[in-house]
Every structure is written in C-alpha cells, then in structure tokens.
Amino acid sequence: MVEVLIAMVILGIAILGVQAAVTDHFVRDVGALDRNAVATQLVEDRLHSIQLDPVYLTLEARYQGQESSIPGVAGFSRETRFQHVSNTGQRGVLDYKKVTVTVRSPAMPRPVSRTVTVAAP
Numbered sequence: 001m002v003e004v005l006i007a008m009v010i011l012g013i014a015i016l017g018v019q020a021a022v023t024d025h026f027v028r029d030v031g032a033l034d035r036n037a038v039a040t041q042l043v044e045d046r047l048h049s050i051q052l053d054p055v056y057l058t059l060e061a062r063y064q065g066q067e068s069s070i071p072g073v074a075g076f077s078r079e080t081r082f083q084h085v086s087n088t089g090q091r092g093v094l095d096y097k098k099v100t101v102t103v104r105s106p107a108m109p110r111p112v113s114r115t116v117t118v119a120a121p
Contacts, residue, residue, distance in 0.1 A: 032108070039103040039112040042070060042078055046101045047116050050080075056120040059097060060084070076105045095120060 050063055060082045067078045083098040096119040104111040 035105055035108050036112065038073060039076060039105060039108060042073065042076060042103045043101045043112050043114045046078060046080055047099065047114060050099055051116065051118055054121070056097075056118070059099075059118070063099075075107060076103055078103045 050059060053059060063080045064082050070076050070078055079102045081100045086095045096117055098115055098117050100113060100115040102111050102113040
C-alpha cells in the first residue's frame with residue numbers, strides 16, 4: 001500500500017514536470033508568433049500607406065529611411081527602401097518604384113520583409 005502511494009507521488013511529479021516543459025515551449029512559440037504577427041502588420045501598414053499616397057513623385061522623401069522606434073509598438077524598428085526604375089524605350093517611358101519594408105526586433109531571429117512595386121497613377 002505504501003509502495004503504491006510512493007509510486008503515485010513519483011508518477012504525479014513526473015507528469016507535472018512534463019506538463020511544465022510542454023507549457024513553457026508552447027508559451028515561447030506563441031510569443032514568437034505574436035512578435036512575427038506584429039512585425040508583419042507593421043510592414044503591411046507602411047506598404048499600404050505608400051500605395052495609397054497620391055503624390056508619387058515625393059514618396060521617397062516622405063517614407064524612405066530608418067525608424068528606430070515606432071509609436072505604440074516597443075522593441076521594433078522599421079526600414080523603408082526605394083529602388084526607382086526609369087527608362088525610355090520604344091514603347092514609351094517606363095517608370096516605377098520597388099519599395100521594400102523591413103521590420104526588425106532583437107526578440108526575432110529573422111526580420112520580416114516585403115517588397116511591392118508602385119507606379120505613377
């Protein structure tokens with residue numbers, strides 16, 4: 001009878017240890033996914049702002065650069081880069097901009113980055 005009680009106590013302690021390890025791993029994964037979702041939203045917000053901006057000629061002046069702190073979101077930085085492509089060919093003028101937005105955080109192993117192409121309306 002005493003042996004059964006001791007065995008049940010040992011089994012209970014082992015189950016609690018496994019449950020604690022699984023819970024810890026789960027909490028870390030959820031935190032990483034949350035940070036990734038916040039970074040993705042920050043990228044998408046900037047890209048949508050650029051795409052909806054009606055003044056194509058001055059996009060770089062307003063959006064290009066590094067933001068070391070983003071209002072309302074601690075621990076993230078955002079970089080916006082433009083590559084302007086313009087040439088004249090047989091079909092006329094080709095003019096567009098490739099916009100790359102990258103969000104980084106020390107808590108994330110890899111940055112989140114997206115690139116879109118915008119052209120003059």
